[in-house]
Amino acid sequence: MIRGVLLDLAGVVYDGDQVLPGAIGAIARLHAAGLPLRFVTNTTTKTKQALLARLTRLGLDEELFTPGEAARGWLTEHHATPELLVHPDLEEEFAGLPDHERRAVVVGDAGEAFTYDNLNRAFRALIDGADLLALAKNRTFKGDDGKLSLDAGAFVTALEYATGKEAIVLGKPSPDFFGSALASMGCAPEQAVMVGDDAEADVAGSLKAGFASALLVRTGKYRDGDETRFTPHPTATVAGLPAAVQWIVAQLS
Amino acid sequence: MIRGVLLDLAGVVYDGDQVLPGAIGAIARLHAAGLPLRFVTNTTTKTKQALLARLTRLGLDEELFTPGEAARGWLTEHHATPELLVHPDLEEEFAGLPDHERRAVVVGDAGEAFTYDNLNRAFRALIDGADLLALAKNRTFKGDDGKLSLDAGAFVTALEYATGKEAIVLGKPSPDFFGSALASMGCAPEQAVMVGDDAEADVAGSLKAGFASALLVRTGKYRDGDETRFTPHPTATVAGLPAAVQWIVAQLS
Numbered sequence: 494m495i496r497g498v499l500l501d502l503a504g505v506v507y508d509g510d511q512v513l514p515g516a517i518g519a520i521a522r523l524h525a526a527g528l529p530l531r532f533v534t535n536t537t538t539k540t541k542q543a544l545l546a547r548l549t550r551l552g553l554d555e556e557l558f559t560p561g562e563a564a565r566g567w568l569t570e571h572h573a574t575p576e577l578l579v580h581p582d583l584e585e586e587f588a589g590l591p592d593h594e595r596r597a598v599v600v601g602d603a604g605e606a607f608t609y610d611n612l613n614r615a616f617r618a619l620i621d622g623a624d625l626l627a628l629a630k631n632r633t634f635k636g637d638d639g640k641l642s643l644d645a646g647a648f649v650t651a652l653e654y655a656t657g658k659e660a661i662v663l664g665k666p667s668p669d670f671f672g673s674a675l676a677s678m679g680c681a682p683e684q685a686v687m688v689g690d691d692a693e694a695d696v697a698g699s700l701k702a703g704f705a706s707a708l709l710v711r712t713g714k715y716r717d718g719d720e721t722r723f724t725p726h727p728t729a730t731v732a733g734l735p736a737a738v739q740w741i742v743a744q745l746s
Numbered sequence: 747m748i749r750g751v752l753l754d755l756a757g758v759v760y761d762g763d764q765v766l767p768g769a770i771g772a773i774a775r776l777h778a779a780g781l782p783l784r785f786v787t788n789t790t791t792k793t794k795q796a797l798l799a800r801l802t803r804l805g806l807d808e809e810l811f812t813p814g815e816a817a818r819g820w821l822t823e824h825h826a827t828p829e830l831l832v833h834p835d836l837e838e839e840f841a842g843l844p845d846h847e848r849r850a851v852v853v854g855d856a857g858e859a860f861t862y863d864n865l866n867r868a869f870r871a872l873i874d875g876a877d878l879l880a881l882a883k884n885r886t887f888k889g890d891d892g893k894l895s896l897d898a899g900a901f902v903t904a905l906e907y908a909t910g911k912e913a914i915v916l917g918k919p920s921p922d923f924f925g926s927a928l929a930s931m932g933c934a935p936e937q938a939v940m941v942g943d944d945a946e947a948d949v950a951g952s953l954k955a956g957f958a959s960a961l962l963v964r965t966g967k968y969r970d971g972d973e974t975r976f977t978p979h980p981t982a983t984v985a986g987l988p989a990a991v992q993w994i995v996a997q998l999s
Contacts, residue, residue, distance in 0.1 A: 617893065
């Protein structure tokens with residue numbers, strides 16, 4: 494029995510500047526069905542506050558879970574000071590943390606800040622003992638030009654390869670990240686469904702975390718064949734969020 | 747019975763601008779022992795011509811094998827046109843190749859040319875069907891400031907991760923690369939010894955390619971513990987090239 498829904502944002506609710514057709518109505522239909530929902534994003538080029546402001550403009554007021562916030566929680570809990578390799582717009586999310594001896598390199602989608610010098614500085618901090626925190630390890634995202642682009646995961650993997658360290662992933666598909674969003678709804682994984690356009694972090698990730706179902710949408714960065722590229726495969730692959738909600742509501746009856 | 751020696755250059759014969767103590771004398775001792783030798787480097791920040799000019803200035807006139815030359819051979823053989831993600835100084839090694847429909851992204855130690863835009867351009871060429879050629883896949887090198895730095899392998903791995911493609915490695919530890927150098931001496935792998943400061947590409951790589959022995963020197967980028975970091979482990983770990991030659995000459999008697 495489905496008792497909670499997690500929705501990805503980019504590629505599911507909107508794509509670049511555009512809200513995807515039928516997305517707002519589909520979310521209203523989940524409300525009407527009495528299903529609680531939360532947003533879980535791996536976007537790290539904007540602060541949580543900026544993402545929430547956009548959701549408010551769209552009339553959406555659900556809770557939002559971001560990797561930046563999860564990383565800040567990790568740093569506080571582990572008494573570590575971040576060395577940031579993130580988008581300039583995200584830096585303020587890490588402001589005001591106390592100074593500790595323990596260091597953690599925090600990697601997000603830094604975009605053009607992924608210069609050789611910045612990566613080499615992160616590499617050197619890591620071999621000097623810093624932990625490696627990945628806000629996300631996604632392989633690709635759909636750029637503003639509509640084409641696939643290299644995502645943070647590529648650079649996290651580069652640093653893992655050079656240092657022999659394994660990154661701690663804070664965003665999807667971390668079971669802790671999914672778990673925080675589910676806990677806020679009092680929903681167990683086996684009662685939850687995830688909807689996303691990333692066959693790996695959204696779909697395979699949530700299924701590995703024990704979700705009842707995970708739906709892959711053919712919007713956003715979806716490419717032909719994604720449904721079989723990662724294991725476990727999606728419970729269903731659907732045209733977009735309205736079809737996903739149709740599928741979810743049909744399970745309730 | 748040892749019938750041929752392969753020597754790495756950076757970290758073995760010289761380190762930055764400095765020739766390593768005793769290196770030239772050690773090479774003379776190999777000559778005196780009647781052992782043929784070749785240089786095999788993964789340096790891709792200089793052309794083969796520039797590296798040879800330096801060797802000539804040091805009075806060394808052995809043949810040198812470089813990944814750039816191997817890549818040019820691969821491109822010619824496979825009728826492919828390169829899309830270069832290499833150091834600007836290396837670009838001339840790929841000049842004048844005919845234009846083909848088949849494309850290959852060629853990744854070397856591009857240094858500051860590893861910008862997000864250049865990496866994303868390479869990523870897009872790869873998902874459009876280009877092959878991925880790695881001049882080398884080394885994890886680290888010793889920078890001019892004497893500190894370890896992020897090497898080409900990190901960026902090759904980043905592109906592999908994002909695209910799901912596996913790179914074709916042209917330099918060490920490619921068995922073809924070692925094989926070309928050995929063939930030029932008429933030496934079989936089981937008669938050969940490799941000397942290097944890279945426990946992975948030089949040492950484990952040559953042993954996997956069937957070499958009789960591989961010696962790890964504690965010069966160059968060597969770090970404590972390197973001798974057990976990769977498998978197979980070195981046949982012996984020695985202070986530097988003079989000690990390596992001492993070890994080799996001792997095997998002859």
